Amino acid sequence: xxxxxxxxxxxxxxxxxxxxxxxxxxxxxxxxxxxxxxxxxxxxxxxxxxxxxxxxxxxxxxxxxxxxxxxxxxxxxxxxxxxxxxxxxxxxx
Amino acid sequence: xxxxxxxxxxxxxxxxxxxxxxxxxxxxxxxxxxxxxxxxxxxxxxxxxxxxxxxxxxxxxxxxxxxxxxxxxxxxxxxxxxxxxxxxxxxxxxxxxxxxxxxxxxxxxxxxxxxxxxxxxxxxxxxxxxxxxxxxxxxxxxxxxxxxxxxxxxxxxxxxxxxxxxxxxxxxxxxxxxxxxxxxxxxxxxxxxxxxxxxxxxxxxxxxxxxxxxxxxxxxxxxxxxxxxxxxxxxxxxxxxxxxxxxxxxxxxxxxxxxxxxxxxxxxxxxxxxxxxxxxxxxxxxxxxxxxxxxxxxxxxxxxxxxxxxxxxxxxxxxxxxxxxxxxxxxxxxxxxxxxxxxxxxxxxxxxxxxxxxxxxxxxxxxxxxxxxxxxxxxxxxxxxxxxxxxxxxxxxxxxxxxxxxxxxxxxxxxxxxxxxxxxxxxxxxxxxxxxxxxxxxxxxxxxxxxxxxxxxxxxxxxxxxxxxxxxxxxxxxxxxxxxxxx
Numbered sequence: 071x072x073x074x075x076x077x078x079x080x081x082x083x084x085x086x087x088x089x090x091x092x093x094x095x096x097x098x099x100x101x102x103x104x105x106x107x108x109x110x111x112x113x114x115x116x117x118x119x120x121x122x123x124x125x126x127x128x129x130x131x132x133x134x135x136x137x138x139x140x141x142x143x144x145x146x147x148x149x150x151x152x153x154x155x156x157x158x159x160x161x162x163x
Numbered sequence: 164x165x166x167x168x169x170x171x172x173x174x175x176x177x178x179x180x181x182x183x184x185x186x187x188x189x190x191x192x193x194x195x196x197x198x199x200x201x202x203x204x205x206x207x208x209x210x211x212x213x214x215x216x217x218x219x220x221x222x223x224x225x226x227x228x229x230x231x232x233x234x235x236x237x238x239x240x241x242x243x244x245x246x247x248x249x250x251x252x253x254x255x256x257x258x259x260x261x262x263x264x265x266x267x268x269x270x271x272x273x274x275x276x277x278x279x280x281x282x283x284x285x286x287x288x289x290x291x292x293x294x295x296x297x298x299x300x301x302x303x304x305x306x307x308x309x310x311x312x313x314x315x316x317x318x319x320x321x322x323x324x325x326x327x328x329x330x331x332x333x334x335x336x337x338x339x340x341x342x343x344x345x346x347x348x349x350x351x352x353x354x355x356x357x358x359x360x361x362x363x364x365x366x367x368x369x370x371x372x373x374x375x376x377x378x379x380x381x382x383x384x385x386x387x388x389x390x391x392x393x394x395x396x397x398x399x400x401x402x403x404x405x406x407x408x409x410x411x412x413x414x415x416x417x418x419x420x421x422x423x424x425x426x427x428x429x430x431x432x433x434x435x436x437x438x439x440x441x442x443x444x445x446x447x448x449x450x451x452x453x454x455x456x457x458x459x460x461x462x463x464x465x466x467x468x469x470x471x472x473x474x475x476x477x478x479x480x481x482x483x484x485x486x487x488x489x490x491x492x493x494x495x496x497x498x499x500x501x502x503x504x505x506x507x508x509x510x511x512x513x514x515x516x517x518x519x520x521x522x523x524x525x526x527x528x529x530x531x532x533x534x535x536x537x538x539x540x541x542x543x544x545x546x547x548x549x550x551x552x553x554x555x556x557x558x559x560x561x562x563x564x565x566x567x568x569x570x571x572x573x574x575x576x577x578x579x580x581x582x583x584x585x586x587x588x589x590x591x592x593x594x595x596x597x598x599x600x601x602x603x604x605x606x607x608x609x610x611x612x613x614x615x616x617x618x619x620x621x622x623x624x625x626x627x628x629x630x631x632x633x634x635x636x637x638x639x640x641x642x643x644x645x646x647x648x649x650x
Contacts, residue, residue: 071523075523076519079519079522079523079526080519082522082526083477083506083518083519083522084481084484084499084502084503084506085503085506085507085510085515085518085519086503086504086506086507087507095515095516095519098516098577099516099519099520099523101577101578102469102516102520102577102578102581103520103523105465105466105469105578105581106466106469106470106520106524106533106537107466108463108466109463109466109467109470109536109537109540110536111463112460112463112540112543114536114539114540114543117539117542117543118539118542119535119538119539119541119542120538120539120541120542120545121538122369123355123356123369123541123545123592123593123594124354124355124356124401124594124618126356126399126401128398129398131395140262143262144262144487144488145487146260146262147259147260147487147488147489148486148487148488148491149491150491156486156487158486158498158501159495159496159497159498159500159501160497161497161498
């Protein structure tokens with residue numbers, strides 16, 4: 071994987087890569103993709119991709135509210151809240 | 164006291180030879196005195212533990228016994244614990260406190276056990292050596308220069324060092340079995356969906372499963388009976404009935420047919436091979452039939468795993484954006500900067516690497532070549548297993564290609580690190596239950612025997628493992644480390 075692709079992927083993943091890390095990261099990703107490419111040593115034509123290890127289907131439940139709103143409890147994990155909202159940098163001028 | 168099994172400790176509590184408070188205090192003292200040598204704990208919950216133990220003792224005095232009344236244990240720091248920090252081994256969650264208990268935690272509390280603390284682990288369970296933890300590497304109790312394995316390295320090494328009688332773990336590609344093997348303890352990864360993952364921090368959702376560590380298979384059976392079962396809060400948990408795995412282990416062993424995959428022995432280190440062959444001889448003497456089997460597609464297990472796991476990790480870890488919880492970068496310029504810097508500063512090297520691989524595999528134009536191809540290979544690997552289980556009851560092999568490796572020796576070589584899971588990933592890809600139990604030593608470091616079963620055959624696995632431990636004493640060996648108070 072070249073440096074340009076590495077930076078593009080990093081941007082998609084919202085991860086910052088500094089210039090001095092770039093070469094090592096790109097080189098390791100290339101090695102990993104080479105390992106992954108071994109998958110192409112066998113043909114998988116006509117094979118259905120696995121959907122679930124036990125062929126279970128997704129269980130659904132009625133769309134009912136079962137729990138009370140615990141916003142205050144959950145917001146204890148954030149220092150940047152105001153009146154139930156999360157504070158983030160200004161996004162609209 | 165430290166060398167007693169869970170079954171023995173339970174007996175001591177039931178017969179009131181020891182109180183829950185005494186037991187809790189005893190193991191807490193061991194942790195406080197010796198864990199500095201191996202760094203197996205991230206958090207010690209002393210106050211909570213002593214308070215709980217007193218409560219359990221009051222119950223016991225009224226002859227109100229529960230399945231694990233007074234049993235001290237440690238939780239891997241991936242399970243959410245109400246009012247106790249859950250870090251997942253990451254700076255990202257360094258000060259995260261969950262407002263609720265994971266189902267595994269709740270069930271073990273309801274069974275009367277006493278949590279002594281939270282164990283160290285590879286960051287977000289990504290690693291095979293416990294070197295990726297933000298809270299420092301864990302050391303192997305058998306030799307402090309060696310890794311304990313990972314990602315549940317703290318859980319395995321704390322049991323091996325006799326700092327706790329048992330602990331919980333999670334296994335996505337071998338994270339219970341590999342450290343169990345490298346630390347010389349017993350550890351089981353149940354069938355996908357057997358144990359609820361509610362409140363267990365997600366890594367790769369189609370592979371993750373919770374399990375346990377202890378000295379013996381019988382102890383694991385006791386614990387698994389308590390944590391297994393359907394949970395309406397986890398839509399992937401199975402509605403399969405739970406049996407009492409401990410009772411199964413106490414029944415007379417009936418000889419079975421064992422499959423040995425040739426692929427697991429090809430090119431295996433000679434000494435490891437000898438230890439494995441000796442274990443197989445024991446089963447032969449016990450009347451088991453040994454059959455060679457083929458799992459030819461399992462050689463692609465690591466390749467497929469290195470697509471599926473990172474792809475799902477990149478999706479699961481997108482929730483860490485620095486806004487609602489977790490690490491938030493300071494002095495950011497805009498929202499994009501907040502996301503990027505919080506994630507870059509909050510995640511370690513290996514986690515970022517996997518997020519990048521996963522993002523690439525799922526990016527436009529690459530999905531078919533990577534994720535879809537890997538899911539097809541997964542199906543082929545599963546088909547091999549299902550075919551094999553038509554003729555054999557269980558599959559045996561070494562858990563790891565070799566004993567523990569030296570700290571630092573693979574840290575800069577991700578491929579070498581990934582290949583240490585070569586025998587364990589296939590069970591995750593196929594959703595099968597599998598266990599590792601001690602089978603011998605090489606150069607004074609332990610080696611594990613892996614037992615793989617068909618879906619929901621935990622009973623067969625535990626029965627075979629516990630029979631092996633009735634006729635061998637590998638599980639009784641413990642590190643002779645004065646620095647751990649063991650002689």
